Amino acid sequence: MTMSATALVAAVFVLGAGTFAFRYAGPMLRDRVTLSPRVEQLLGVSAIVLLAALVATSAVLDGREFAGVAKPAGVAVGALLAWRRAPFVLVVLAAAATAALLRLVGVP
Amino acid sequence: MRSIYRTLRADRALTRDIALVCVADAVVGLSFGAIAVSEGLPVWAPMLLSVVVFAGAAQFMFVGLVASGGNPVAAVLAGLLVNVRHVVFGFTVGDVVGRGWRRVVGSHVMVDETVAFALAQPDATRRRAAYWACGVALFTCWNIGVVVGASAGSAVSDPAALGLDAAFPAVLLALVLPALRDRTTALACVVGVAIALATAPFLQAGLPVLLALAGVVVALARPAHPSSEEVAA
Incomplete structure (x- = not known):
């Protein structure tokens, strides 16, 4: 790392301020404008689409590269259990355990 | 705030689910702290990032770029790009965030997990309870994890060995799935x-x-x- 401590602190605070602005914008602007039920519905769908895209990309990829087999396999087991309406705790633990066990036996 | 406590006492399953996510994220925080220090960042850097930014993916991205000698402006922009999605989240869950100082705190703890937990609830009271409980608990656990990880350094094991990289998508998936009906x-x-x-x-x-x-x-x-x-x- 070649960056000075001052530059690093400044960078952290700029990233923090920008991130906070993104987070604060919605709750603040919602107060000033009245959203129609239709817009509310579309916002709800948008948030779910964003989360679904995060699930897919983080399950299959590591940055821009394919993440290997263990992680997607773990998430797939979790997905199957969630689809069968298994309890949340079971879904999460089964996903993690599957990935961990596959790695233990040498699957990347 | 009292109604949030009451809702959580009544809804044990929700409290347990949030606790599980907190434990998993604390371990990821542990590894974030350890990785940041092992890549050459000062011990305080991951701790400051976790309090000021509080966004896992952006923090990993930022540390990776800074540690590899990247331009700080590029690292900030890359982190911001990862966080733009919060604008949409904010509009969607803005009603549970509150006003005044609560809005400041509530906005800061807006992360994928808190939003997903809120959206998975059937009514407004539980939405609010889930959002705040998950937000405050995650902020606490994540930061404790990072402090311990950064202090302990490379002694912390790899979260991938525990399959925790598969837990994050599974958490969001389980919470999002009902909406897909x-x-x-x-x-x-x-x-x-x-x-x-x-x-x-x-x-x-x-x-x-x-x-x-x-x-x-x-x-x-x-x-x-x-x-x-x-x-x-």
Whole structure:
């Protein structure tokens, strides 16, 4: 790392301020404008689409590269259990355990 | 705030689910602290990032770029791009965040997990309780994890060995799945996920997820309410 401590602190605070602005914008602007039920519905769908895209990309990829087999396999087991309406705790633990066990036996 | 406590006492399952996510995220925080220090950052850097930014993916991205000698401006921009999605989240869960100082605190603890937990609740009271409980607990656990990880350094084991990298998508998936019973939402998600996966190998992190929003066009093209199916039936 070649960056000075001052530059690093400044960078952290700029990233923090920008991130906070993104987070604060919605709750603040919602107060000033009245959203129609239709817009509310579309916002709800948008948030779910964003989360679904995060699930897919983080399950299959590591940055821009394919993440290997263990992680997607773990998430797939979790997905199957969630689809069968298994309890949340079971879904999460089964996903993690599957990935961990596959790695233990040498699957990347 | 009192009603949040009451709701959580009544809904043991919700409290347990949030606790599980907190434990998992604390371990990821542990490794974040350890990785940041092992890559040459000062011990305070991951701790400061976790308090000031509090966004896992952006923090990992920032540390990776800074540690490899990257330009600080590029590292900040890359982190911001990963976090743009919070604008949409804010509009969606803005009603549970509150006003005044609560809005400041509530906005700061807005992360994927808190939003997903809130959206998975059936009514407004539980939405608010889930959002705040998850937000405050995650902020606490994540930061404790990072402090311990940064102090202990490389002694911390790899979270991938515990399968925790698979736990994050599984958490969000389990929370999002009930919403997919609505056909319009499901269709929008299928299109969005396809776009995100197809573009992810070529684009800067953060962009593919934003492009997935094009899937919402599907929802726009369909009638205003999910009741359209009931009308058809």
